[in-house]
Amino acid sequence: MPSPAPSPRRAGRPRSTEADAAIMDATREALVDVGWSKLTVGHVAARAGVAKTTLYRRWSNKGELVVHAVASLFDELELPDCGSLQADVECVVLAFADLLQRPGTNASLMAVVAESTHDPVLREHIRNAIVERQKRLVLQGRERAQARGELPPDAADPEEDARLVDLIFDVIAGAVVHRTLVSAEPVDPEWASRFTTLILHGLAAAASR
Amino acid sequence: MPSPAPSPRRAGRPRSTEADAAIMDATREALVDVGWSKLTVGHVAARAGVAKTTLYRRWSNKGELVVHAVASLFDELELPDCGSLQADVECVVLAFADLLQRPGTNASLMAVVAESTHDPVLREHIRNAIVERQKRLVLQGRERAQARGELPPDAADPEEDARLVDLIFDVIAGAVVHRTLVSAEPVDPEWASRFTTLILHGLAAAASR
Amino acid sequence: MPSPAPSPRRAGRPRSTEADAAIMDATREALVDVGWSKLTVGHVAARAGVAKTTLYRRWSNKGELVVHAVASLFDELELPDCGSLQADVECVVLAFADLLQRPGTNASLMAVVAESTHDPVLREHIRNAIVERQKRLVLQGRERAQARGELPPDAADPEEDARLVDLIFDVIAGAVVHRTLVSAEPVDPEWASRFTTLILHGLAAAASR
Amino acid sequence: MPSPAPSPRRAGRPRSTEADAAIMDATREALVDVGWSKLTVGHVAARAGVAKTTLYRRWSNKGELVVHAVASLFDELELPDCGSLQADVECVVLAFADLLQRPGTNASLMAVVAESTHDPVLREHIRNAIVERQKRLVLQGRERAQARGELPPDAADPEEDARLVDLIFDVIAGAVVHRTLVSAEPVDPEWASRFTTLILHGLAAAASR
DNA sequence: GGGTAATCGAGACGGTACGTCCCGTCTTTTG
DNA sequence: CAAAAGACGGGACGTACCGTCTCGATTACCC
Known part of the structure; x- marks a missing residue:
């Protein structure tokens, strides 16, 4: 649940839901391939075809990211x-x-x-x-x-x-x-x-x- | 027990058993204080009053070290x-x-x-x-x-x-x-x-x- | 498409020219103070008020750095x-x-x-x-x-x-x-x-x- | 001229003149192969088939050693x-x-x-x-x-x-x-x-x- | 349909720790 | 006693990620 409040409708460009999904998938795949300790945010971002910034905009750190994926x-x-x-x-x-x-x-x-x-x-x-x-x-x-x-x-x-x-x-x-x-x-x-x-x-x- | 076999008596200066003990103690203490992920080889070495190299001579990386300590x-x-x-x-x-x-x-x-x-x-x-x-x-x-x-x-x-x-x-x-x-x-x-x-x-x- | 671009302007945050200058200055000063063999990348970075990584992003090793400075x-x-x-x-x-x-x-x-x-x-x-x-x-x-x-x-x-x-x-x-x-x-x-x-x-x- | 005073004839085992020659040769060879900055005392000793101690007993540091060889x-x-x-x-x-x-x-x-x-x-x-x-x-x-x-x-x-x-x-x-x-x-x-x-x-x- | 505001990619930044390499010293056993 | 072997404290190296920070370039919405 990366974007829990869908309603307030803030101004500006909305977050890409494709990115959401791609990041989750990439995280799970990376978790399978290399495990938690060798998983790096950079690799996940690259595998998801997404910039690191995009990832950090949704989860504040590596831990948050992985917990949601698991x-x-x-x-x-x-x-x-x-x-x-x-x-x-x-x-x-x-x-x-x-x-x-x-x-x-x-x-x-x-x-x-x-x-x-x-x-x-x-x-x-x-x-x-x-x-x-x-x-x-x-x-x-x-x-x-x-x-x-x-x-x-x-x-x-x-x-x-x-x-x-x-x-x-x-x-x-x-x-x-x-x-x-x-x-x-x-x-x-x-x-x-x-x-x-x-x-x-x-x-x-x-x-x- | 990094040096289990006391007998073969290889040439050269023998490894310090005091260092062995100090490192293990320091590792366990550090584990209690800061946990695995924040545990640093450098800190362990310092706490043990030992050079980092001495530590790496016994265990090839942080993982090995912690496993033995645990x-x-x-x-x-x-x-x-x-x-x-x-x-x-x-x-x-x-x-x-x-x-x-x-x-x-x-x-x-x-x-x-x-x-x-x-x-x-x-x-x-x-x-x-x-x-x-x-x-x-x-x-x-x-x-x-x-x-x-x-x-x-x-x-x-x-x-x-x-x-x-x-x-x-x-x-x-x-x-x-x-x-x-x-x-x-x-x-x-x-x-x-x-x-x-x-x-x-x-x-x-x-x-x- | 007149393509007037005078400089290629790659994507991403541009490199800090201040850092460039600070590093070169610090290197030259360090060279004068302690000479090549005692010059340390870490010291140069510190003296330049810059992270070691910033330095290595520009020059691949101590030699490259000093050659440019010289x-x-x-x-x-x-x-x-x-x-x-x-x-x-x-x-x-x-x-x-x-x-x-x-x-x-x-x-x-x-x-x-x-x-x-x-x-x-x-x-x-x-x-x-x-x-x-x-x-x-x-x-x-x-x-x-x-x-x-x-x-x-x-x-x-x-x-x-x-x-x-x-x-x-x-x-x-x-x-x-x-x-x-x-x-x-x-x-x-x-x-x-x-x-x-x-x-x-x-x-x-x-x-x- | 590593051992300049051959006469006093101190007690105990005399220094090996073979070692002297082997070290000089090894130093010159190493100098040719890798140059000064990448030449290490350890490698010279190994190449000469001699312990590092033996080398340090004759020359107080890397510099002395190389100057004599050159x-x-x-x-x-x-x-x-x-x-x-x-x-x-x-x-x-x-x-x-x-x-x-x-x-x-x-x-x-x-x-x-x-x-x-x-x-x-x-x-x-x-x-x-x-x-x-x-x-x-x-x-x-x-x-x-x-x-x-x-x-x-x-x-x-x-x-x-x-x-x-x-x-x-x-x-x-x-x-x-x-x-x-x-x-x-x-x-x-x-x-x-x-x-x-x-x-x-x-x-x-x-x-x- | 033009502004506006938050997004996106790319990548540099200050840091921290890593594990390696070498130095020059020291402690052993063997000859 | 010297020599060989190798452990030791120390220190710099260059690398890998972290999480943050610009940048210019895109969008979607709202007027």
Whole structure:
């Protein structure tokens, strides 16, 4: 959202929307090719066929630019209905891993997260743009499972309930990210199945206690 | 450990081990103070009271330097015997989270991991320096639990066994890292307990099936 | 399309002519103060109140910079009309010697010439920037002397003529440079007179033969 | 003359004379190959198959080393008796030019002279090692010419006489050096003849006035 | 349809850090 | 003890980007 306020209609020549798109594309491509740390504003501008000035008129620095380019990558995460809780979880695990394993995404994500450790504003950005988007999938999956009777209804205490959702989210997302980026091992259906079994049994056992 | 082999005794003046230590210390301090991206080789050298060349004689660039410094942070991770499997896991989760929450560590770790997504050599470095070190803790904890009778002996198939260990490792490390760095929520004893319960129940249920 | 453009006027911000001048001045001053070998690009930039990059945008290295600075020193060499050929030659000899005896100039000139023995490009530079500039003085003096009737008109064969001019030039410039820099003896009016007499008599005698 | 006092016979291992020679050779070769400014002590030592320490034990710095290597080049200048004053002068002009045109010599000479403009000690060195050596050739030529009756006997005033010798020396050496190194034109027999004629006629005309 | 005002490209600018190279000194082990 | 090997503090080099700043040349809108 480089030009968030389309309405005020300031005088003078309006900004080129083609440039907007070309810059975003070039940024994503560059991110895939060379990664965050070796990505330079000059190269992005050149690849987009745009002057550096044009780029800086839209984003105040390299960080802003990359964050905007990355956040949009997570738009495509969906939770198809796979018939059972186990299948649903395996589906989302595999979809998420697939996203992470695509050449540019992993690097971009890590880069942005790494940068965020120093920048509270950026961190908040990430929370809103990425974390919340993913957490919705967990909620959605639970609702379906509850409808199927595979999971009990929400806990009485809403805080307690939120804590459980957060836990599940961190376990699922964390395990997939860690296996992919740190252990650098593939997340294949077998691993997904094994992992899902572990989590759901844990959940069931903990609940039935 | 840039000079691991003390024996061959090459000709010429030997490298100063004091410099080794001073550089590592200075790097870690600088990492905490200013973070990866603002860390300067020149500053590190100055802080260590060492010439820049001395530093470059040991590590070929800023990346190498920081990776070694970060890896050494994980040296302190130990698995104290807390009396039970549940307590052991909670202990290591809290110790790991504490490490990640220290100001410089999180940024450093993420930066190094991010960098590794483009550099296979660096990725291998990380595997050896960090991943293997942590995986040892998992193995050690399992041995203790087996001695206590809390866990069954190793699986018959060693490959199957390795897969299980890897899974547990990714789940534990991943969840802690994710909650700390992505969700940006604190890992406190309550979360550790809740998480540990989930995992151990899942493990037990899956095994007893 | 009359295309009246007197200057190509490339796109983009034009180079600062103030910077040009400041750098040249600073280089000459530094050359006088510390000499070629101790002259630092960084110091020159600082003294000129200019970034090092601005300097490197104009000259590709320290050598280029100094050559241009040295060559410009020769701009001031003029041939005032002193009334007679003998007086004209003595004038230019003394002016040239004065230039060479100024603290920084001798070192600079020698350094540049020394450097040129290995670098054909630099050698060509010197030819264009220094040699041709001085040779013009010889031609100018001859024209005046011819107008006064002190010298015969140009030889019929232009090649032969050029050879004579080259000879005179090497003798005059060579003798002054050698006495100043190698013999390290002063070029005073007495020496200039003695030298001029020798050359002009030789010229007259050789011509009248 | 790196080790000027061979006699005292200090205790311990004596310095290797092979090293002396190897270093001098390597220095001269390096001077030819890369010139003064790009010659490094490290490379010379390597080429000589000697440690840098060994080199520094004999010469205190790069300058000393090169001056010693260069001075010896001028030992070979001689004045053969060519039968007449004109022939003698042409001979020495050609011999000197030949020396200067040899690949390494010109660079070395200029480099040393250039360096000498900053270093009075070095300048004195050059006077003794090079200038005086050449000036003797002028004196020797005059004596022969006087014996042949081609030149009048020494002037009555010895100072006046010395001034004349100095003048001739600067003119001859200067013109040859300038043509070779600055004008970068060849000194061939034709030029030598033309030049010699000019000088001798000038000398004769000036004397007979 | 002519002004006007913000855009665009190009590229120079002051900076900062990089990683390399060489200097001349120093500390070792080996002969 | 000298020699070979090579690490050390220091300092300049030339390069690469950063984010800012002119420039002249284009547009779109608004009068």
